[in-house]
Amino acid sequence: MHFKLAFIGFGTVGQGLTEILLEKKDMLEKKYNFSWSIVAISDIIKGSVYDESGLDMKKILDIAKSGKKLDDYPSGIKGMDSISTIKDTNADTIVEVTYTDVKTGEPAITHIKAALNVGKNVISTNKGPVVKQALELLKLAESKNAKYNFEGVVLAGTPALNLANYTLAGNNISGFKGILNGTTNYILTRMEEGMSYEDALKKAQELGYAEADPTGDVEGLDALGKVVILTNVVIGKKITWTDVERKGITEITIDDINKAKSEGKRWKLIGSAKVQSDGSVKAKVWPEKIPLDDPLAGVGEATNALTFFTDELGPVTIIGPGAGRRETGFSLLIDLLNINRKLSG
Amino acid sequence: MHFKLAFIGFGTVGQGLTEILLEKKDMLEKKYNFSWSIVAISDIIKGSVYDESGLDMKKILDIAKSGKKLDDYPSGIKGMDSISTIKDTNADTIVEVTYTDVKTGEPAITHIKAALNVGKNVISTNKGPVVKQALELLKLAESKNAKYNFEGVVLAGTPALNLANYTLAGNNISGFKGILNGTTNYILTRMEEGMSYEDALKKAQELGYAEADPTGDVEGLDALGKVVILTNVVIGKKITWTDVERKGITEITIDDINKAKSEGKRWKLIGSAKVQSDGSVKAKVWPEKIPLDDPLAGVGEATNALTFFTDELGPVTIIGPGAGRRETGFSLLIDLLNINRKLSG
Numbered sequence: 001m002h003f004k005l006a007f008i009g010f011g012t013v014g015q016g017l018t019e020i021l022l023e024k025k026d027m028l029e030k031k032y033n034f035s036w037s038i039v040a041i042s043d044i045i046k047g048s049v050y051d052e053s054g055l056d057m058k059k060i061l062d063i064a065k066s067g068k069k070l071d072d073y074p075s076g077i078k079g080m081d082s083i084s085t086i087k088d089t090n091a092d093t094i095v096e097v098t099y100t101d102v103k104t105g106e107p108a109i110t111h112i113k114a115a116l117n118v119g120k121n122v123i124s125t126n127k128g129p130v131v132k133q134a135l136e137l138l139k140l141a142e143s144k145n146a147k148y149n150f151e152g153v154v155l156a157g158t159p160a161l162n163l164a165n166y167t168l169a170g171n172n173i174s175g176f177k178g179i180l181n182g183t184t185n186y187i188l189t190r191m192e193e194g195m196s197y198e199d200a201l202k203k204a205q206e207l208g209y210a211e212a213d214p215t216g217d218v219e220g221l222d223a224l225g226k227v228v229i230l231t232n233v234v235i236g237k238k239i240t241w242t243d244v245e246r247k248g249i250t251e252i253t254i255d256d257i258n259k260a261k262s263e264g265k266r267w268k269l270i271g272s273a274k275v276q277s278d279g280s281v282k283a284k285v286w287p288e289k290i291p292l293d294d295p296l297a298g299v300g301e302a303t304n305a306l307t308f309f310t311d312e313l314g315p316v317t318i319i320g321p322g323a324g325r326r327e328t329g330f331s332l333l334i335d336l337l338n339i340n341r342k343l344s345g
Numbered sequence: 346m347h348f349k350l351a352f353i354g355f356g357t358v359g360q361g362l363t364e365i366l367l368e369k370k371d372m373l374e375k376k377y378n379f380s381w382s383i384v385a386i387s388d389i390i391k392g393s394v395y396d397e398s399g400l401d402m403k404k405i406l407d408i409a410k411s412g413k414k415l416d417d418y419p420s421g422i423k424g425m426d427s428i429s430t431i432k433d434t435n436a437d438t439i440v441e442v443t444y445t446d447v448k449t450g451e452p453a454i455t456h457i458k459a460a461l462n463v464g465k466n467v468i469s470t471n472k473g474p475v476v477k478q479a480l481e482l483l484k485l486a487e488s489k490n491a492k493y494n495f496e497g498v499v500l501a502g503t504p505a506l507n508l509a510n511y512t513l514a515g516n517n518i519s520g521f522k523g524i525l526n527g528t529t530n531y532i533l534t535r536m537e538e539g540m541s542y543e544d545a546l547k548k549a550q551e552l553g554y555a556e557a558d559p560t561g562d563v564e565g566l567d568a569l570g571k572v573v574i575l576t577n578v579v580i581g582k583k584i585t586w587t588d589v590e591r592k593g594i595t596e597i598t599i600d601d602i603n604k605a606k607s608e609g610k611r612w613k614l615i616g617s618a619k620v621q622s623d624g625s626v627k628a629k630v631w632p633e634k635i636p637l638d639d640p641l642a643g644v645g646e647a648t649n650a651l652t653f654f655t656d657e658l659g660p661v662t663i664i665g666p667g668a669g670r671r672e673t674g675f676s677l678l679i680d681l682l683n684i685n686r687k688l689s690g
Contacts, residue, residue: 020657024515032514157658159512166686167504167512169377170369170678295650295664298643305640312365312675313502319640319662330657333515341511 001033001343003336004054006040006091008082008111009098013125013152014041015064016329017095018057024333034340041070042085044098051076052090082107086114093339095332096124102216102225103241105132112137112148119144123335125152125328131225131241134232147339152331154180154226155304158320159334164234164308166338171310173234175274180226180285182302182322183209183217184249184269189300191257192266197250209302209323219248220269220285227271227283234308235273237281245284252287265289266297274309295319346378346688348681349399351385351436353427353456354443358470358497359386360409361674362440363402369678379685386415387430389443396421397435427452431459438684440677441469447561447570448586450477457482457493464489468680470497470673476570476586479577492684497676499525499571500649503665504679509579509653511683516655518579520619525571525630527647527667528554528562529594529614534645536602537611542595554647554668564593565630568616572628576618579653582626584618590629597632610634611642619654640664 007014021028021036028034037054046063047070049055055076063072071078086094094115100108105128112129115122116137129137130153141148151161164173179185186209190200201218204210209217216222224244231239249269260267268290273283290297295317299305304322307315321327352359366373366381373379382399391408392415394400400421408417416423431439439460445453450473457474460467461482474482475498486493496506509518524530531554535545546563549555554562561567569589576584594614605612613635618628635642640662644650649667652660666672 020515027517028515158661159508162512163504163508163663167507167679169682170365170373170675172372292637293643293645295640295643298638298640300638312678313665313672316503316665317663318508319664320658320660327658330515333657334512337514 001340003034003036003340004090004092005036005038005095006042006085006089007038007095007097008042008085009096010041010043010046010064011097011099012325013328013332014095014097015061016325017332018061020326020329020333022057032337032340033344034337036336039091040080040085040089042080042082043070046070047078048080048085049073049076049078050080050085050089082111083114086111086120087118091120093121093123093336096122096126098126100126100128102128102131105129109133113140116140116144116146116148119146121147121339123149123332123339125150125331127153127225127229130229130233134229135238147342149335149338151334152328153229155306155318155320155322156324157327157330157334158304158318158322160306160318161233162334162338163318168308168310168313168316171312173308173310175272175309176230176234176306177270177272177296178306179268179296179299179304180223180271180306180322181217181220181269182304183214184223185299185304186302187218188249188252188267188269191252191254192261194254196254197252218250220246223269223271223285227273227285231273231281231283235275235281237275239281239283243281243283245286247286249287260289263289264292266292268296270296346685348379348381348685349435349437350381350383350440351387351430351434352383352440352442353387353430354441355386355388355391355409356442356444357670358673358677359440359442360406361670362677363406365671365674365678367402377682377685378689379682381681384436385425385430385434387425387427388415391415392423393425393430394418394421394423395425395430395434427456428459431456431465432463436465438466438468438681441467441471443471445471445473447473447476450474454478458485461485461489461491461493464491466492466684468494468677470495470676472498472570472574475574475578479574480583492687494680494683496679497673498574500651500663500665500667501669502672502675502679503649503663503667505651505663506578507679507683508663513653513655513658513661516657518653518655520617520654521575521579521651522615522617522641523651524613524641524644524649525568525616525651525667526562526565526614527649528559529568530644530649531647532563533594533597533612533614536597536599537606539599541599542597563595565591565614568614568630572616572618572630576626576628580618580620580626582620584626584628588626588628590631592631594632605634608634609637611637613641615641
């Protein structure tokens with residue numbers, strides 16, 4: 001079927017998706033009967049543009065990459081804000097990729113609710129809304145006969161959520177453990193090679209993995225958000241930010257690394273949750289020494305990995321990228337193809 | 346929706362699926378709107394029984410497990426052969442789990458064609474038909490508006506085919522490499538611990554992993570069939586049995602194992618295929634020394650693993666069980682839930 005998309009936010013992830021859609025246009029039509037036009041974009045810095053018959057996205061990408069404003073686009077309606085772009089355009093599906101505070105979930109939550117309330121589908125890579133309100137937003141979507149998909153909020157385009165919720169359907173998933181943060185895994189990989197924590201962090205910052213203030217990564221906050229998401233969305237138990245025990249990697253020394261090595265183990269920052277016998281969930285982000293015969297031990301560099309504990313199959317693990325402009329943009333295509341599949345029957 | 350199933354063959358895999366269906370009846374109805382009855386069973390040894398209103402499967406399991414014949418079932422029509430069970434019952438979906446020769450694909454191919462030709466869905470764990478005629482059978486299914494699903498033919502219930510074909514949709518998959526045979530991986534794991542090849546094989550036979558004649562496993566023939574399947578079904582290139590280079594694990598010595606260890610590597614029997622620049626495929630089953638920072642290196646015991654090489658995400662790996670009565674039975678539930686999802690829209 002044909003999708004009319006509106007982008008709320010047009011940073012690297014939105015541009016990544018756009019590149020994929022342009023390059024794979026023919027393949028997507030032929031193989032999945034999926035076609036698209038992008039009718040509107042609203043970005044807090046770049047401005048906004050709307051053309052109900054579809055924008056020329058090659059031109060839009062040129063404008064965005066040259067740092068110009070969308071007002072430079074030669075036609076279309078300019079100046080619509082994000083809410084009117086969601087509600088007052090002919091878009092049927094909203095791509096919510098604004099810069100959003102992971103703690104408050106705003107402005108993404110407001111955008112997502114506005115879209116679902118008028119029955120429009122939402123796809124989004126923003127973690128904040130899923131951490132804070134996953135179950136409420138999914139319920140709202142269902143009541144409005146719309147879809148809210150967010151494959152990219154854990155492991156970027158590596159389809160961990162779809163694996164759990166569709167491909168492993170029929171299993172009871174009672175827990176998970178994973179390497180959910182690429183930056184800390186990169187740092188630990190360098191330390192395995194003998195680099196100090198400080199040098200490894202500096203290198204991660206040079207490569208753009210870690211931000212100038214690395215707290216969110218190295219103290220385990222990013223991984224914590226993903227543990228909350230997975231517990232809510234995969235295990236189906238409602239927990240919040242404060243229900244997760246947390247310790248980062250800042251206290252791990254080269255001595256610790258070497259000691260683990262001599263025991264045939266490797267330090268990894270593990271995010272995990274497990275349903276207890278009383279039905280409650282024990283969730284944590286904690287550095288753990290993983291034996292070499294655990295698949296997670298072999299996951300190096302910035303790669304992510306996630307093991308689900310299932311009743312029918314035992315542990316099932318998926319390993320893939322956890323970040324990246326194109327990889328995260330791709331997660332939105334997974335979301336679109338899922339909606340397409342459901343609506344096509 | 347409601348499925349009316351007929352089992353052609355009723356060995357361990359069919360019984361495994363039956364147990365899962367019985368235990369999870371309520372959950373499957375509530376969570377996936379999936380309900381079932383089993384109206385017919387035809388087994389070359391156990392005989393056959395048909396009741397259009399559904400069989401009491403607890404009674405059937407008791408009969409099967411006590412080694413009795415299905416004639417002992419207190420009601421229903423007895424004596425129908427496999428083809429009339431497929432064609433002349435009110436079943437809408439055929440569970441093809443006969444004992445089938447992997448080389449000829451028979452009698453499964455005959456059963457599958459008979460079902461598809463009358464527009465009935467087929468789910469099957471038999472490798473032979475997929476090795477020999479995957480693309481033809483899928484085309485036949487499509488032309489008859491029926492489904493032919495076979496998740497269990499590689500990695501048992503670990504959803505490798507669904508991961509590749511649905512969850513990773515939108516990627517171009519240009520190759521794969523994997524640990525596709527659990528028996529050889531079990532033997533290599535024991536050899537890593539210092540056991541000789543002969544003792545490890547004996548232990549695998551004691552545990553039921555390896556057959557009395559272990560040739561199919563240790564010479565790489567089982568893995569070869571899976572390479573053919575994955576190349577045809579995931580990469581979409583038609584190859585056959587003779588297009589795959591093959592070497593088994595019988596020549597690997599403890600010396601080889603130790604030498605690899607000293608290089609930070611592990612021997613694994615790897616099945617792989619890769620699209621070449623001229624569009625042809627290079628496929629092989631060959632023992633390879635895998636470095637410890639490759640996720641496949643950490644896969645021990647009888648576990649299976651498969652890495653897909655994708656254009657958007659790079660390598661994506663799935664790890665899980667590759668055999669087992671219940672695990673393989675579960676692959677058929679994955680197939681059923683997929684058909685249910687497609688037909689429910």
